Amino acid sequence: MMFTPTQPPLTWTTAPRARSDRAQFVIGLGGGSALDCAKAIAAVAPGNHAAADYVHQRAQPGANTLPVIAIPTTAGTGSEMNRSCMITDPGRPYKGAVRSDHLFPRYAVVDPLPTHSAGRELTAQTGFDALAHAVESYVSPRAQPICDALALQAIQDVAEFLPVALANPHHARAREKLSLASTTMGINLSLVGTCLPHRLDKPLCALHPEISHGQSVALFYPCWAMWSHRGNVERFARVTEILDPATRQLPIEQRDVNIGRIPSSRLSDSRFQARFSDKQQSDEYY
Ligand SMILES: [Fe+2]
Numbered sequence: 441m442m443f444t445p446t447q448p449p450l451t452w453t454t455a456p457r458a459r460s461d462r463a464q465f466v467i468g469l470g471g472g473s474a475l476d477c478a479k480a481i482a483a484v485a486p487g488n489h490a491a492a493d494y495v496h497q498r499a500q501p502g503a504n505t506l507p508v509i510a511i512p513t514t515a516g517t518g519s520e521m522n523r524s525c526m527i528t529d530p531g532r533p534y535k536g537a538v539r540s541d542h543l544f545p546r547y548a549v550v551d552p553l554p555t556h557s558a559g560r561e562l563t564a565q566t567g568f569d570a571l572a573h574a575v576e577s578y579v580s581p582r583a584q585p586i587c588d589a590l591a592l593q594a595i596q597d598v599a600e601f602l603p604v605a606l607a608n609p610h611h612a613r614a615r616e617k618l619s620l621a622s623t624t625m626g627i628n629l630s631l632v633g634t635c636l637p638h639r640l641d642k643p644l645c646a647l648h649p650e651i652s653h654g655q656s657v658a659l660f661y662p663c664w665a666m667w668s669h670r671g672n673v674e675r676f677a678r679v680t681e682i683l684d685p686a687t688r689q690l691p692i693e694q695r696d697v698n699i700g701r702i703p704s705s706r707l708s709d710s711r712f713q714a715r716f717s718d719k720q721q722s723d724e725y726y
Pocket of ligand 1: 517569572573638653657
C-alpha cells in the first residue's frame with residue numbers, strides 16, 4: 441500500500457487498513473508529519489486499539505509495533521531518530537505526543553539530497569525547529585554532557601548553514617549540516633526533551649493546523665527566552681554567543697538577555713517569525 445497525503449487523519453484511516461492487510465512494516469518518506477504518521481500507523485496497526493486511544497493515553501505502543509524505515513525529506517524534526525510521534529485528533533481538535541522506545545525507527549535513511557528541493561519557507565521553518573531542539577535541550581534542567589556537545593554543534597551548524605541553504609538551496613554542505621543537526625537533535629529529543637515552546641505549540645497547532653510546527657515554536661521563542669534566561673544565565677549566554685558572536689564582548693549578565701532576539705537578530709531574514717497569513721498546511725508536527 442502507498443499513501444501520499446500526510447494530514448493527521450491519515451493515521452485514523454490507514455492504521456485499520458494496515459491492520460486488516462496485516463502489514464509487516466511501514467516506510468515513512470517525507471517531512472516530520474509523514475514520519476510521525478508512519479510511526480503512529482506502525483504502533484496502532486498490530487494492536488486492538490484505535491488511534492485515538494494512543495493519543496489520549498488509553499493505550500501504549502507495544503513490542504508488536506511494526507518496524508519503521510524513516511526517510512526524511514526535510515531537516516528539522518529529527519523524527520527519524522527519536523522515540524515519539526505527534527498525532528492530532530481531528531475530532532476534538534487535540535494534538536498530543538505518543539512516546540515509547542518501540543517507536544524508534546528500525547532504520548533511518550538520512551540523505552540530504554531530497555532536502556534540496558524544500559522551499560525557502562519550509563527550509564526556514566524546519567531549520568528553526570532543529571535550532572529549537574538544540575537550544576531547549578541545552579538549557580533544559582535535564583541536560584546532560586553528551587547531549588550538550590551535540591546541541592552546541594547543532595546550534596553552530598544551523599546558525600552558520602541555514603542562511604547559506606536559504607540563499608542557495610542546492611548548497612550540498614549546508615544541506616548536509618542541516619540534516620545532521622536535525623538527526624542528532626532527534627537523539628537529544630529522546631534523551632533530554634524540550635521546553636515550554638514545544639508545549640505551547642500543541643494547542644496552537646491543534647486549533648490552527650494551517651500554522652506549521654516551526655512557525656508556532658518561533659512565535660513563542662522570544663518571549664520564552666526573555667523570561668527563562670534568568671533560570672540558566674550561563675547556558676543562555678553560551679547560546680547567544682554562538683548565534684551572535686558580537687555579544688562575546690559583553691559581560692555575561694548583559695549577554696544572556698540577547699537570547700530573546702534570536703529569531704530577529706542575525707537570522708532575521710530567514711523568515712523565522714510565524715506568519716499567520718500563510719494558509720499552507722502544516723508540514724511537520726513535532
Ligand atoms: Fe520541534
